[in-house]
Amino acid sequence: MENNSELKPEEDTCGCGCSCGCSDPSAETSSGKAFRKYIPGVLSAFLLMTGIVVDHWGSSFFFTDPVRWLWYLAAYLPVGWPVLKEAVEEIRKNDFFNEFTLMGIATLGAFAIGQYPEAVGVMLFYAVGEHFQDAAVDKAKRNIKVLLDIRPDSATVIREGKHLQVAPETVAVGERILVKAGEKVPLDGILLSPKSSFNTAALTGESKPRTVRRQEKVLAGMVNLDHVVEIEVKEIYANSSLAKILELVQHATSRKAKTELLIRRFAKIYTPIVFFLALGIALLPFFLVEDYAFKTWLYRALVFLVISCPCALVISIPLGYFGGIGAASKHGVLFKGANYLDRMTQLNTVVMDKTGTLTKGVFKVQEIVSATYDKEELIGFVAALENHSNHPIAKAITSYPQENKRIYDVEEVKEISGFGLKGKVDGKQLLVGNEKLMQKEGVDYDTSIRSIVDSIVLIAIDRHYAGYITIADEEKEDAADAIRELRKLGIRQIMVLSGDKQSITGKLATRLGIDQAHGDLLPEEKVAYLEELKTVPRNVVAFVGDGINDSPSLAISDIGIAMGGVGSDAAIEVADVIIQTDQPSKIATAVRIAKATRRIVLQNICLAFTIKALVLLLGAMGYATMWEAVFADVGVALLAILNAVRILHKKF
Structure with missing residues (x-):
């Protein structure tokens, strides 16, 4: 039950050749295709249920081999054929020990010994698990893909007194563009009109509109709410905030967490081991048991194979991290990879810059x-x-x-x-x-x-x-809340390092309840403090900053957190986590999401190992049938998937 789909920002989000979510005939075609993929499973389920009913209450004269065999074969092929094809493809790539091969051998073996309903049932529930997995992955992607829906399709540029509709990529720095009420801002720039309100939810996660005045910055992806405004372009599209966010989202899932990598390596070793164990269950009793019956022990071996399939682990753990990244983006926090979610759970020391981080930076x-x-x-x-x-x-x-x-x-x-x-x-x-x-x-x-x-x-x-x-300068409204929330989360050491005067830095730290404050620091002196903190083995240090002079500190810390709204490009580039709302309280939100993700991943690991170990033991002893095997494999995978997507509905 492996999902090979990737999040691809360049793909349409509504199936209509655009990213607007409009209703288009091709969108309906896409819905039709989505419906058609369920037809094989429905057909297989109907034939299986009919076969089981006839088996128990029908005419034994009619429903005997070869009619019975052909009936269950017809039920098997709609869901089994795609899996068998995938198994052959993997074997051609010299990958014999994979879930497709295990499921194929187990079900074909069940057919060979006359256990037709069990063979069809295993494949049917496997297909159901695939559909549940796809639905869960789609839901996890939705919170991230909302960023893709804000891509502007065109820009209205003023050239030689004319208003021209052009692609945002073709607009140069210094040109002026018009944005109507309800339209997305296509490029970063400076507002030339007196003022207007903008919806920044897609970029920051905040639903409250922001009022922008003349000569203030406007970012691509914001939605103009009031009236037609004129904007002077300050960045080409490739360098815009929106383009950079999309790039970060695109690559976020490519950086795997240690747990995820460990499980994948484990599956590579685990799968061939259980295959040979199953082979041993089928053949070794010949030398050890007096009344050895090959059919009985082969059935046990096939049950063992189905149970041992590592679907629940291989699927639910990456999905858990993917869900964590999606939940974070929904709250205006961008993790550049699942590995940083893992690292955030170990955080115990937070070091912050002052200006632009704890204070508004508006002097x-x-x-x-x-x-x-x-x-x-x-x-x-x-x-x-x-x-x-x-x-x-x-x-x-x-x-x-x-x-x-x-x-x-x-x-x-x-x-x-x-x-x-x-x-x-x-x-x-x-x-x-x-x-x-x-x-x-x-x-x-x-x-x-x-x-x-x-x-x-x-x-x-x-x-x-x-x-x-x-x-x-003035401190941010949520600065005090940010410190309190970090304390509640067990952050034992909070420090401010600033280039501002010691008297100002110390006064702010006292007011907010921060442990240490050091002012009058050069960038290299901030780095020296961080290096000293990192000499203590138990310290896991995060640095939070926004300016270009914070880049060295962000790079050297265990976790670099950049304020993405007012932060410099250099700070955002080198950081591991980006807070789009510029709210320091979102640091605590990021920690809570990381810890919730970690809990879900560990729950899934424990659930899968415990149930699989129990049913594997019962299967080897002959007390578990194919139906219990289906639960231990597909059932546990479904439970793990449902547990993983919980994070998308949690409030942080």
Whole structure:
């Protein structure tokens, strides 16, 4: 009962050549095909039930061989022929020991010794199990495939004053597109219209609409809710958030968990062992039992073969992990592979960045203090330089209202990660950053600023201290809840590592109940802290961040968790888990989903091994028939599948 289907984002989701879910004649054709696949099973079941009734209450004169044999053969072939064909194909690939071969040998052997109803019953229930498995896999995929339904089919681009319908892949950066109310945004860009509301549920899992204002970012996959808006494209389709999410989803199931890999390796060894054990059950009693009857011991061996089929393990365990990935995506969390679900269950130490992770990363200028320059002139110089940076603090400074904006000549700009910016503005050498930058460049400054709690941007012009700007950030609404939930889940150590001031970092950590807080850190200093944590063997460390400077920390941690909404491309690329909603509380959600997935997988392993071991023993002793064997194989597989899909309905 092996499922070879893969999740393929490029395939249609409604069977109509598009991904809109529309009602199309071809969609009805697809439904017809889906119905037709049940016909062999229905026919087989009808013939089997009729045969059993006639066997017990009908005319024995009519229902004797060869009529009886032909009747059950007709019942067997609709469900048995596909399995036998698959067995032959596998044998041609030098894979003799597989479930198809086991089922084929067992049922053909049952036919050979006259156990016709049992042979048909085994194959029929096997086919039923296949259909249940397909339905379960489809349901597990549905939560992930919802992302595929948000692929835009076209973009309305403005070219030479005309509105043209084109493929999103053909739109260039800098072009303007129109998005009507109810339409999906086809590409990442900046809103040029005053404002509009967007449904972000497909990207973030959040049903609450988001209001986006002029010059704010709009992502591909969002649905415009209000009116026609104009957007300036900032990324080609291949680099859009939507395209990257789809790529992550496509490859998520290819990274197997250790348990899944172990079970697959186990099945490769286990299957030939049980085959030879079954052979031994059929032949060895000839040398050990006085009244040896080949037909009796062959039947026991065939029962043993059916019971031993590793379907429940090989199917339900990958399905359990697949369901976990699907459930996570439904809640706005993307796991890049099943292996990270497993790793998340062992998590006991969480290290977080501050800005953009625990705080909103939306800074506002609070105060401008100038030592020698006019404040308006000073902010103009600084804003001109900061315009060349994407840092949240830089955006706060550039968005600060200026009375007399003018164009400055800016050149030789250099961003020094963890320090700040340097460059020339109208021929003046500017340094804009933290105390470390001033110390590095040998600039004397007013050290009394250390008593200020807010974030401070120091300014030096031509290597002379010129003043400072204070910036304030705000913690996220669910930051405190995130810490409380992590504590409940048994995370014993929570730490904040930030490039922001120690006073600000410490104040936030105290307010949220975080164990340790370290500020004024460069990216390499964050890595050093993580390396120290990892020297303790029992520590399984997750780092949560969003900026490009967090990439080294995300890469070195056991589990890298990136804030996908505001996070940089580099952070998202290197992370193992992506939180699309930018909510730190989703870290706890990810842990709960991982633990629930792990519980389901272990339940399935215990269920399969316990029942199979019991019925195998009974079969070898002659106390189990083919019908018990069917339950031990297909029945246990169905129970395991139903248990695996439970995770898709759980609330986290």
